[in-house]
Amino acid sequence: MASTLKVAELFGPTFQGEGPSLGRHATFVRLSGCNLACSWCDTPWTWQWQSYDRAAEQTVMTVEAVLAWARDRADLVVVTGGEPLLQAEPLTELTTKLLATGASVEIETNGTVVPPDALLAGQVTFNVSPKLANAGMPDRRRVRGQALRTLAASGHARFKFVVTGAADLDEIEVLQEEYDLDDVWVMPEATTSGRLLRLLRELADPVVERGWNLAPRLHVLLWEDARAR
Ligand SMILES: Nc1nc2[nH]cc(C(=O)O)c2c(=O)[nH]1
Ligand code: SF4
Numbered sequence: 230m231a232s233t234l235k236v237a238e239l240f241g242p243t244f245q246g247e248g249p250s251l252g253r254h255a256t257f258v259r260l261s262g263c264n265l266a267c268s269w270c271d272t273p274w275t276w277q278w279q280s281y282d283r284a285a286e287q288t289v290m291t292v293e294a295v296l297a298w299a300r301d302r303a304d305l306v307v308v309t310g311g312e313p314l315l316q317a318e319p320l321t322e323l324t325t326k327l328l329a330t331g332a333s334v335e336i337e338t339n340g341t342v343v344p345p346d347a348l349l350a351g352q353v354t355f356n357v358s359p360k361l362a363n364a365g366m367p368d369r370r371r372v373r374g375q376a377l378r379t380l381a382a383s384g385h386a387r388f389k390f391v392v393t394g395a396a397d398l399d400e401i402e403v404l405q406e407e408y409d410l411d412d413v414w415v416m417p418e419a420t421t422s423g424r425l426l427r428l429l430r431e432l433a434d435p436v437v438e439r440g441w442n443l444a445p446r447l448h449v450l451l452w453e454d455a456r457a458r
């Protein structure tokens with residue numbers, strides 16, 4: 230039987246709006262389902278089935294159909310969610326086939342799931358966003374040592390933290406020390422350009438002092454909270 234993925238949205242080309250590849254021409258595969266429940270989640274239609282109609286928001290597609298949609302659409306394919314690693318097996322098949330077309334592939338993950346060896350061994354880049362206390366869940370749920378250590382040791386991960394103010398930064402420092410995270414990016418929690426700019430200005434000096442990277446959310450600057458941009 231053909232392997233399938235639960236898909237929330239296919240969109241692009243657009244720009245990678247977050248993290249170290251910010252500004253790159255990219256196309257997006259947004260997978261459905263998440264194992265966390267962040268209070269400020271900007272994609273609740275991928276998992277919040279009390280508020281969203283699962284039958285309307287989730288489409289089961291074959292890996293081949295997703296591949297046919299994504300291939301040759303952009304040099305960079307970003308797979309996001311939800312939490313894409315909840316579908317590790319078909320995700321590995323999809324990304325392996327995408328890489329074989331010559332595309333670069335990034336997976337956005339919340340850093341709580343250990344990727345399978347076949348995915349770690351390949352050329353996929355992981356944009357890992359471990360969640361801080363500001364997401365409103367206990368740390369044992371959102372911080373998973375084995376997953377963070379495996380990702381950090383893979384040589385294919387960079388770490389992007391969603392921050393609601395400068396007071397969150399000490400928490401990142403603790404995680405950086407404990408899990409040996411060497412490529413730290415800070416991103417404001419904002420779905421409007423006004424809040425985004427205010428937080429960027431608040432964060433700039435303290436982030437530069439700590440030797441970290443700071444990036445906005447380009448799609449929010451351009452299109453505010455529009456879906457599928
Ligand atoms: N343009 C754009 N860039 C993104 N980078 C990560 C995204 C995400 O939702 O995970 C995202 C998104 O939704 N849009
Ligand atoms: S991990 Fe991402 S998709 Fe899941 S609830 Fe948190 S912000 Fe939303």
Ligand SMILES: [Mg+2]
Pocket residue numbers: 271272
């Ligand atoms: Mg997002």
